[in-house]
Amino acid sequence: METISVLKEREHQVFQKGKDDFDIACEKTSLAGSVSQRACVFCGSRVVLYPIADALHLIHGPIGCASYTWDIRGALSSGPELHRNSFSTDLSETDIIYGGEKKLESALLELIDKYDPKAAFAYSTCIVGIIGDDVESVCKSVESKTGIPVLPVHSEGFKGTKKDGYTAACEALFNLVDRGRTKRKLPQSINILGEFNIGGETWIIKDYYRRMGVRVVSVMTGDGRINDLKMARRASLNVVQCSGSMTHLAKKMEDAYGIPFIRVSYFGIEDTSDALYRVARFFNNNPDIMKRTEKLVRNQVRSIIPSLSEMKKDLVGKRAAIYVGGAFKAFSLIKALKHLGMEVVLAGSQTGSKEDYKVLREMCNPGTVILDDANPLELAKYIMEKDADLFIGGVKERPIAYKLGIGFCDHNHERKIPLAGFIGMENFAREVHQTVTSPIWQLVPRRASVLTPK
Amino acid sequence: MLLRHTHTDIKERKALTVNPAKTCQPIGAMYAALGIHGCLPHSHGSQGCCAYHRSTLTRHYREPVMAATSSFTEGSSVFGGQANLIQAIDNIFTTYDPDIIAVHTTCLSETIGDDVQQISDKAGKDGKIPDGKFVIHASTPSYVGSHVTGFSNMTKAMVMQFARSSGTPNGKYNIIPGFVEPSDMTEIKRVVRAMGIDPILFPDTSNVLNGPQTGRYKMFPDGGVTREELESAGDSAGTIALGPLASADAARALDTSLKVPCQIQDLPIGLSATDRFIDSLRKAAGVSVPDSITRERGQLLDIITDMHQYFYGRKVALAGDPDHLIPLVEFLVSLDMIPVHIVTGTPGKNFEKRILEITRDLPCKVNVKVGGDMFLLHQWIKNEPVDLLIANTYGKYMARDDDIPFVRYGFPILDRVGHSYFPTVCYTGGIRLLEKILDAILERLDRDAPEEKFELVL
Structure with missing residues (x-):
């Protein structure tokens, strides 16, 4: 080695x-034969849309794609938990020969009837792209029968990288956002994009904005709700985190509704403060927001500095x-x-x-x-x-x-713990401290040659 | 109430699986291939398949899991994956230098019709396979069977593509352990050796997926069945296949093509199934059972005797793979427990029949479903509650919702350790299984006991 x-x-x-x-050289598909750590288009779409808790997520394909993505992402919901179940059309050999459209339609109808979701996502997997199921028209037909948005997600695994999966998810989200009927802008309002509520991070960020006096119209997609998404076009600003996954949607919303966007990160003291200040500056017609933001940042930073300094000594x-x-x-x-x-x-x-x-x-x-x-x-x-x-x-x-x-x-x-925001920085430091200073590393052969019994 | 969506009204579902009790073939093939020494599994399909399988295996074993992928693109899906696979073979031997590449297919490469045999022949002709290196392959379309089928197909492939008949008997026995933990494979080898038999065990993931912390990262760990052993499997005196679904195909193929006589057994889980396994080893080697094994059997029996009153009449729900469930249900029945709901996602003909035979004399109706899912199992439980649930980690949702004592068993286990180190097969494994079952039952007894009945001695 x-x-x-x-x-x-x-x-x-x-x-x-x-x-x-x-x-x-980057943005290349992985070399065949490499032990790549990367995943596929479906994976990208699935992780982005998964946190929408009151939607039905049906995976159209053989069982594996549904099994491997059953509740693997710790995206928390404050209410419904339909997203934590695994629904699959479980395609078998005969479906591959005769097509899976009928199965998809009947699965969608049955699930929508049973669970009454606010919308449904139907994910295409590799095989669906090969056998040529017309997922789009099945979705349309089910939508007309059930009256809820039924959105195809074009996430055939081989059609690119995980990034292309983000784009497919953004297309599905835009489809949903575009259904919002009211166009009137809400004052001092934002959408949070690219925040998935892992370990409750969305809740921390939303709380900061609440304290700043900024209204959060929708979060895409952490602790997400369909009705919020339908309101998303009424926001004044899109604040985009995890830019890889959601910039495509932000650009589309800018083109379609004139909503500008900024790219931010809520990780670490500098980036979190910077994110909040930039949002405050955007709403500079209301100076109170900036005042409240300054106070918020000051208090938050002050509250975590002592423990950070303590941990820094060891790191x-x-x-x-x-x-x-x-x-x-x-x-x-x-x-x-x-x-x-x-x-x-x-x-x-x-x-x-x-x-x-x-x-x-x-x-x-x-x-x-x-x-x-x-x-x-x-x-x-x-x-x-x-x-x-x-x-x-x-x-x-x-x-x-x-x-x-x-x-x-x-x-x-x-x-398992939120790493976003100021409190997230403290959690991160503790997690790093916890692992780096663990006594176990002194027992590892590389460092413990002196201690290892001969 | 995580599964608040489970309702009690049970309807036949044809187009839909909810909360699956199985996964797809390729992961089983990848697991089996990891049980060959110096082998890099290769997934001939999109990148995601390989990433998902590696992640799931990594979560279950908490070990690095290596596998390569053909990284299909839109182009390869139209024009075929030949170019990708040949490039992959070349790259893998150049960079990672395994002795063997074990290629398995996916739904994608199967449907577009890639012929892996022909492609690897071409790779050989083009000089992409260095001397002394090998490419083996198994067909594992995700839309047929389950992870167990994939394991079976790769196991058959590894022995059929290597085994030779030299005409000189090697004096060994082939043992196919089935889709079990690395710890179980170690235990099966120990027991077979204790019976005086020299085994060729394949696949063998012990020391591959339960390796020690050494401070070094080895892409190809020390364990695994060697190519030489697989070649020699054609000279063995016989094959014992444990688990009809995971192991029988390989054993039968060896029997047909190289005349190595085979017997198909249940996995040695619990008393009676282990008795049958030991008996066939005894007959095979023509020896009497050594005292050490008889003592282990006695110890298992002793624990059952000591604690039998706690098993009596307790209802159990189970989800898992057919090869495990059949001997496990048999074991539970012999303990005086009542397995009432049994679900497997893996398709197969004999499962329902065998379970109904085993549970024939129970005083109640037994629900059993092949091609079922966890949702159905939960519905059954809601209609008729149980005292114990035995399933993989996904069972924890049901256990929490309906407050059921829960024993994690099967694949995958994503939230506990131990399974890769402590076996549950053979007599000593049976003792561990009983310990787990008793812990769950007695913990509940303690928790729910009113103060005046909270007993020190149980």
Whole structure:
């Protein structure tokens, strides 16, 4: 393992700052045969739409796609929980031969009759794209029979990357938003885009806006409700987090309804404050909002600083490796880690764009490894070379970090505590502290050679 | 009330599965392929399939799970996946350097009609497969069968594509353990060896998916059945296949093509099924059962004796895979428990018949459904409550909603540890299974006991 080589074709997706001329190749489909950490179009659509709790989510395909996405994302709902069930047309061989349209229609009708959802999403999987089911017209027919919006999600797995799945989800959302009848703008109002209420994060952010005096019309899609989405076109501003997933929708809403958008992050002190201030500045016709925002930020920061400083003492100088879905998340993480006195030695993403990687490069110290669409061998190699103390990633990365004997922090679907907002920064610091300072790492063979019984 | 949507009105559903009690073939094939030493499983389909399978296996075993993908695009779906697979084979051998690539198909590559045999032959002719390296493959369309079928297909593929008959007997027995935990595979090997038989066990995920923390990341862990062992499987004295659905096909194929006589057994879960397994080993080796195994049997029997009053008449609901459920239900019945609701998502002909035979003498009607789902099981439970639920992690929703003592069993288990280290097969595994069942029942007894009846000694 110590002598692993990087695939020749991947040379341009791996860079070491300071050493190489920087022109990263990214936004490519993964090389066939790579042990990629990436997923598919369906996965992208599914994670974006999943948190809409009062909608029916029916997965049209063989059983796997529904099984693997049954309640895997900790997107909390304050009310209905229909989204936490798994509904599938469970296509079998005969359906592949004769088509699955009838099955889809009868499944939709039966479920809508039983659960009375506010809308239904019908997700296409790979096979549906191949056998040529006309999901669009089935949805139309069911819609006319039931009177609720029935939205096709064109998420055939092979039609691109996870990013294309976000786009397909945005199209479905726009379809829904566009059904809103009232156009009159609501004063001082926003939509929150790209916030999925993992561990209750949406609730934290909504509370900040409430205290600032800004009205949140809809959240896409954390703790989402269909009726809120139908009101979304009445907002004055779209505030977009997790820009990879939702910028497409924000652009469409800008074109269609003239709603401007800003890209923000609610992760870390700087980014959260910046997000709230920018929203406050947007509504500068009401100076009270800015005053309230200043007060809010001041109080919030003051309340978390003591515990952050305490934890920072143990974390100063520790080295972190980051491998996340979207590059935007990596920016926030780097800032937050710097705040804790930590150094980022590896930064990578599954779906970053060229511009993203430029920003990443500027943010990182010389020697930092930057990678696009990495495989586990590359990750392990650089983590060992850089002697990282912490790895931040998703489900497939966790056991690799643990096998190498370093701390791990999930910054993906499996996180259990909210990492957004000021309180989220404190939670993040605690989580990092908890894993990095664990006594277990002293027992790991690499560091414990002295202690290991011969 | 997470599952507040479950209603008691049961209707036949034809077009719809709600809260599945199965998943698709490729993940079973991937799991089986991980049980070959130095093998990288390869998913011939879209990237998502591979990512989902790796995530699910990672969550269940808490170990790195490696597999590659053909990364299908729109182009490959129109023109076929040949170019992708050949490039993949080339890249995999160049970069990751496994000894074997085990390709399984997906709904996508099956439907567009990719012929993996022909593609890997071409890869060989084009010089993409280095000397001493191998590509094996199994057809695992997601719209047929379930994860168990995928496991079976890959198990058959690994032995049929390697096994040879040299004419010289190797004095060993082939044991196919079925879709069980790495810990179970270790236990089966231990018991077989204790009976004086030298086993070739395949697949073997022990030491692959329950490895130690070493401070090093090994892409190909130490465990797994070796290629040499698989080749030699054609010279074995016989094959014992555990679990008809997961293991019989491989055993029968060996029997037909290389004349290695096979017997198909239930998984050795519980007393009677383990008795049958031990008996067939005894006959195969022509030995008497060693004292060590007899003692383990006695210990299992002893626990049942000690605690039998707590099993009496308790109703149980179960969801899982047919190969596990049949011996498990048999075990429960022998404990004087009453399995009333039994669901599997995996299709198969004999399941309902066997369950009804096993439960024939029970004093009540038993609900059993092949191709059922967790939703149906929950509906049954709502209509007739139970004292214990045995299912994979997804059972926890029902357990919480209806406040049922719950034992996690099967695949996947996403929220507890232990399954990959402690077996539930054979006699000692039976002891652990009983411990888990008793813990759940007695914990409930303690919780619900009024203060004056809260007993120190149970």
